[in-house]
Amino acid sequence: MDTTMNVKGWYGFVGLGQMGGNMAKSVHVKEYPIMAANTAQSDLNGLDIPEESKYHILGGYGSSKERKKAKQLLAENNCENFDLLINEIKERFKDCRVIFLMGSSGGGSGSAIVPAIKMRLQAETDKIICVVTCTPDDNASMKEYMNCYEFFQELETIEGGGATFIIDNNKNKEKLVLNEQFACYLDAFLNCETTSTRxxxxxxxxxxxxxxxxxxxxxxxxxxxxxxxxxxxxxxxxxxxxxxxxxxxxxxxxxxxxxxxxxxxxxxxxxxxxxxxxxxxxxxxxxxxxxxxxxxxxxxxxxxxIEDNKDTIKRNLTATSERKLTGSIDFLGDITAEKPKTEKRKSTRDLLFL
Known part of the structure; x- marks a missing residue:
């Protein structure tokens, strides 16, 4: 019996959004069961994982770092998309003891969906639900910082257990390397059971x-x-x-x-x-x-x-709504044009006998 494979089957990994999908790829190399879900089919197409491990959230075409957009997609048709996604996870990982939800805190899809899924899976299953996320680096946009803060606000309110792993994107400009390192460390821990008499x-x-x-x-x-x-x-x-x-x-x-x-x-x-x-x-x-x-x-x-830049953010968001091109330049309107003379329209016969 392959004990290692049996142990690995106890741990399931769900990648949500782009970062989560990339992390799922790193974990897949370690031979754990995975699933990558995304609102954008194009992101899923670029993942080098089995097609059956990919899940496109119906009606989605990306959230462009808008948490609200991803949440609205799940809420459509009386939360039908949300229910479908939860049921898919529960079915795929029904034999797992621990499920890791992986997604960026600063993105759109993963940031919006991870806390909500954790809350539901904890309420509807007896599994340990862990979170793997990352924080934006120093060159990130204000939107990513805002998403990150909202993500942790939501995560903090969720009752119950389950560890949270937080990767710092400042630690390496090559984000995929961070994913691979984490997968290596976690794999070592999940398989650290020895036979030592000590x-x-x-x-x-x-x-x-x-x-x-x-x-x-x-x-x-x-x-x-x-x-x-x-x-x-x-x-x-x-x-x-x-x-x-x-x-x-x-x-x-x-x-x-x-x-x-x-x-x-x-x-x-x-x-x-x-x-x-x-x-x-x-x-x-x-x-x-x-x-x-x-x-x-x-x-x-x-x-x-975010506080230091909120005035700039507000100005940028409202600048394109302001009307600055005021005052009429229609000086030509004062000139009365001579009306052309109205001529009787010629019939076909008239055209023949000019």
Whole structure:
């Protein structure tokens, strides 16, 4: 029996919007069940994944970073599109224990749909529903910042568990590389169960980490590089949005590939968790930290950018509605043109006898 394949079948990944679709592709390489849903058929056409994994939301042709447009599409015909999408996810991943919803916080489709789907799946299934998202980089538009802030406002209000992974797009200008790195780290964690007699992080403990509400990060290091100091440095210097320095943490899971990483020093660095899980004799050292606060400092910076530019945004949106071309230049209207003389229309006969 292929235990690895069985384990991978427990975790389903739903990519929503362009970023979510690209992330689904990275996860597909790791042989997990996936689905990519989008309001734009053109985005789906460009994805190198099986056709049966693609789902076009009926009537959509892209949301152009307009969250409201994507939500309105789902709401049409008494939320028929929304119900169809939810039922498709429930059917495709009925055998999964955990579903990861992946989408950009700053985009249109993913940003609008991810929180709503999480809320419904948590209410209608017994599965752990996690979120994988990203924050806009420093060169993003004001619209992306506004979408991002609204996304996290909605996410924060959702009751229940399920970890949230937040990639920072400032960490690499090549966004697809960030996706691949995350897929690599998460795959290592989901498959970190060993057979060591010294101790293992078992399947229940892995899912305990994933079920915890709040921010989660997962890192991986080769056994030749893993040491306490390098593991601690990677907690702050990684692909994710920086963790809050408030000591809030629920779970820490450490799977060791050597004897050079000390869990007690990691706890001193991030805060005292409710639970710790430790395993040994892995091919790589994997660290997962969950139950952390949302990145309020980062979100406050985004909010400040929006506040600093709100007057410019308002001016730009209203500028094309103002009438500035006033005053008549119709001086020719004062000139009375001589009316042409009306002639009797000639008949065909008249034309013959001119």
């Amino acid at each position: 101790g293992v992080v078992d399947r229940a403990e892995i899912e305990n980490v994933l079920s915890q509400r709040g921010v989660c990060i997962v890192n991986k290091q080769g056994s030749d590089k893993a040491a306490t100091q390098t593991v601690i440095e990677r907690i702050r210097d990684n692909i994710y949005v920086p963790l809050e320095n408030d000591g809030v943490v629920a779970n820490i899971a450490l799977v060791n590939s050597n004897n050079n990483v000390r869990l007690n020093e990691i706890i001193e660095s991030v805060g005292k968790p409710l639970a710790t899980f430790e395993g040994w004799e892995s091919d790589a050292t994997v660290l997962a930290i969950s139950g952390c606060s949302l990145p309020y400092k980062k979100l406050e910076e985004i909010k400040q950018k």
